[in-house]
Amino acid sequence: DGGITQSPKYLFRKEGQNVTLSCEQNLNHDAMYWYRQDPGQGLRLIYYSQIVNDFQKGDIAEGYSVSREKKESFPLTVTSAQKNPTAFYLCASSIDLTVNSPLHFGNGTRLTVT
Amino acid sequence: GENVEQHPSTLSVQEGDSAVIKCTYSDSASNYFPWYKQELGKGPQLIIDIRSNVGEKKDQRIAVTLNKTAKHFSLHITETQPEDSAVYFCAASISNFGNEKLTFGTGTRLTIIP
Numbered sequence: 460d461g462g463i464t465q466s467p468k469y470l471f472r473k474e475g476q477n478v479t480l481s482c483e484q485n486l487n488h489d490a491m492y493w494y495r496q497d498p499g500q501g502l503r504l505i506y507y508s509q510i511v512n513d514f515q516k517g518d519i520a521e522g523y524s525v526s527r528e529k530k531e532s533f534p535l536t537v538t539s540a541q542k543n544p545t546a547f548y549l550c551a552s553s554i555d556l557t558v559n560s561p562l563h564f565g566n567g568t569r570l571t572v573t
Numbered sequence: 574g575e576n577v578e579q580h581p582s583t584l585s586v587q588e589g590d591s592a593v594i595k596c597t598y599s600d601s602a603s604n605y606f607p608w609y610k611q612e613l614g615k616g617p618q619l620i621i622d623i624r625s626n627v628g629e630k631k632d633q634r635i636a637v638t639l640n641k642t643a644k645h646f647s648l649h650i651t652e653t654q655p656e657d658s659a660v661y662f663c664a665a666s667i668s669n670f671g672n673e674k675l676t677f678g679t680g681t682r683l684t685i686i687p
Contacts, residue, residue, distance in 0.1 A: 463616070490672065501577065501662065501677030502617070509671075517673065549616050556671035558605045564616025 462486065465550050465565035472544075472572050480535045480568045482550035488563070490556045491533035495519060496547040496567070505548075508533055509556045537570060544572045575600040577665050579678030587686050592653055594681045596663035597645040603665040606646045607675075608637060611660040621648070624668065650683075658685045 463484045472478045484491065493505040504517030508527040522541025527533055533552075537544045549567045553560035576599040586592045596606075604625035609617035623630045623637045623646065630637050634653075639646040650657055663678040 492672065499582070499679055501579075501664075501679045503677075504673060504675075507673045515673070551616070553672055556673065558607075558666050558668050558670070558672055558675070560672065561607065561619040561622070562609075562617075562672060562675075564618065566615050 463550055463552055463563055463565035465548075465568050467568060468566070470568055470570045472570070474572055475539045476572075477536055477538050478544075478570065478572075480537065480548055480550075480570070482533045482535065482565060483531055484533075484550075484552045484563075484565075485531060486552055486563060487530070488552035488554055488560075489530070490553045490560070491527065492551040492553075492562065493517075493523070493525065493533070493535045494549040494551065496549055502549065505535065507556075537572075544570060546570060575603060575665055575674075575676040577663060577676045577678045579663050579681055581681060582679065583682045583684070585684045585686055586653055588653055588655060590653055592650045592657070592683055592685075594648045594661055594663070594683070595645060596647070596665070596678050597643075598665040598676075599644070600665070600667070601641075601644065602667050605666045605668040606637070606639060607664050608648050609662045609664065609677075611662065611680075613659070617662055653685045655685050655687060658683060 492507040494502040506525040508514040551562040607622035611617040636649040
């Protein structure tokens with residue numbers, strides 16, 4: 460089955476540690492995205508990538524970093540500079556960046572930092 | 574930038590009754606309005622979308638209406654079933670832009686009471 464795989468489902472880290480969230484897709488999509496979901500808030504865009512070796516900051520990129528070395532993979536690193544890292548993180552992909560290409564989401568990773 | 578407000582935040586309806594979720598947007602240039610459904614433990618999934626050149630769109634038990642003058646759009650679910658229980662997100666964007674410009678509402682948790 461084609462889809463987006465996020466791992467792990469739950470992740471626990473100590474404050475001050477960097478942590479990397481995995482996102483892999485086998486849909487052959489060019490565009491990939493990372494969103495953050497907090498209770499009572501809409502999905503907020505962290506980073507997006509239109510194509511391999513290219514990525515752009517979204518609305519809330521501070522304290523996060525990404526890489527796009529392969530078309531299938533778009534890992535997100537939550538650094539110690541992120542003030543409130545505890546959240547639910549969603550990865551998504553689409554055929555291209557246009558709104559005519561609907562977003563396909565993974566099942567998310569819940570990160571807890573204590 | 575665009576601001577999308579979504580109401581209500583929670584909604585409970587008896588099985589078989591109808592459910593209506595409403596969103597308002599601020600940017601009159603917005604012309605693409607998707608709705609996503611997020612089931613428990615999963616990522617959001619596109620269920621229906623509408624563009625500003627039409628006032629209504631239906632897909633079986635789901636319909637979306639758009640009022641460009643008032644800048645609001647609504648999701649209507651008829652003959653609700655238990656599997657309709659989920660969190661629903663509206664979003665707005667300008668179709669000339671990309672998915673990176675999608676602005677999401679804060680979500681509505683719909684519970685269908687058997």
